[in-house]
Amino acid sequence: MDIIKTAAKNGAFLAPLAGISNLPFRLIARSQGCSLAYTEMISANGLVRKTAKTYEYLKTCPGDRPLGTQIFGADPQIMAQAVRIVEDSGVDLIDINMGCPVKKVIKTGAGAVLMKEPVLVGRIVDVVKKAVKIPVTAKIRSGWNRFSINAVEIAKILEDCGADAITVHARMADQGYSGQADWKIIAAVKKAVKIPVIGNGDIRQPQDALRMIDETSCDAVMVGRGVLGNPWIFKGIVDACSGQQVNYLPDLEQRLKMIENHWEMESQIYGDKVALRSFHKHILWYTKGLDNSSRFRELAGKLKDKESILHELNEYFRLLNMDRS
Ligand SMILES: Cc1cc2nc3c(=O)[nH]c(=O)nc-3n(C[C@H](O)[C@H](O)[C@H](O)COP(=O)(O)O)c2cc1C
CATH class of the missing domain: 3.20.20.70 (Aldolase class I)
Structure with missing residues (x-):
């Protein structure tokens, strides 16, 4: 076929x-x-x-x-x-x-x-x-x-x-x-x-x-x-x-951008309210295994609006960046 x-x-x-x-x-x-x-x-x-x-x-x-x-x-x-x-x-x-x-x-x-x-x-x-x-x-x-x-x-x-x-x-x-x-x-x-x-x-x-x-x-x-x-x-x-070197994992900036783009698409297609509910699991998956993610993940579960979650997400990634530089 x-x-x-x-x-x-x-x-x-x-x-x-x-x-x-x-x-x-x-x-x-x-x-x-x-x-x-x-x-x-x-x-x-x-x-x-x-x-x-x-x-x-x-x-x-x-x-x-x-x-x-x-x-x-x-x-x-x-x-x-x-x-x-x-x-x-x-x-x-x-x-x-x-x-x-x-x-x-x-x-x-x-x-x-x-x-x-x-x-x-x-x-x-x-x-x-x-x-x-x-x-x-x-x-x-x-x-x-x-x-x-x-x-x-x-x-x-x-x-x-x-x-x-x-x-x-x-x-x-x-x-x-x-x-x-x-x-x-x-x-x-x-x-x-x-x-x-x-x-x-x-x-x-x-x-x-x-x-x-x-x-x-x-x-x-x-x-x-x-x-x-x-x-x-x-x-x-x-x-x-294709036999190329496998180097696929994103850096922090690309990961953060992906999360924001994905959420934006969810909001545009299903509306903010539905997206807020359905996107929570994606935030947990995207941040799984990152350094010190447990505090952010716990906090994200308690926050009730998109702006606060995005603010905390950006703050978490800023600190991660500082730790790595
Ligand atoms: C949350 C979840 C939802 C799934 N929904 C479907 C589905 O709608 N239709 C389907 O054929 N398989 C479904 N599956 C099975 C997956 O398509 C896949 O066959 C399975 O996860 C094994 O692949 P993996 O080991 O790469 O995860 C689902 C699996 C999970 C974990």
Whole structure:
């Protein structure tokens, strides 16, 4: 599939991250070399019922390309209606979530519980493929649990039913997000299918991406938590993959500028009030591990307005700069 192949040559992919991979986050990731980004998972039911909150997740702009929109659901007919809505919103590809382990999702038969339903997986992809012209991909787990590691079986079904690419998050559903990802599963899926395979799980440093490609032969890598507070990882991956010296971490001035730009974008797109609430987690991620950050982080949690937080942030960075000079 051209979009995936071209994007794979140009950099790494940003994972769908619920509550995180919104429009400003994707634009920030792209500014550092992310070559394909995904929305967070969007309910097929919500789209069909036209819930306002669900439509918010479709928000995009011309700079937000190429874009994959991820949907979750279990009823093939509803999903077919939902993906037509998504296609009309002008995105580049549709990804089907077959990996979310959250109770609220799996109790509806969607997400990772689909790993236990190979026949339904086939039907969903078949129906969805027929409903749209844009590429359809799926994001799967290694299996439901260690007694049912079936990523290869599911991948072959996906390929047979017309999926254009597969992302493998190499953890079992019952692991949630803990424990180590087993990249051997990605390698096994890559061997078993001809469509592009995107590897995911535990890329925390640019060199991890190189190692994943080397160990699994995957066509592209997708980064999840490694991007939190660290969008620069994409630049590092581009450098690592092109054999250049990897020197990607920003200096203090660049880090502060990134935080301010990111927040400004959140404010412009969602309004000051929403941004104030949603940006707190980003401040914690961006300042994690910096010298003496605990006092600032504690203070930022108590402050209630943007001006005071930005003032304290600037003050904290000024002191950091003084310490380092
Ligand atoms: C907070 C959070 C939200 C997530 N939301 C989604 C989601 O909406 N759709 C999805 O397919 N995976 C979701 N994931 C899983 C990630 O896309 C990714 O597969 C996982 O974090 C493993 O990659 P990593 O080890 O690089 O973080 C989420 C993970 C986290 C931590």
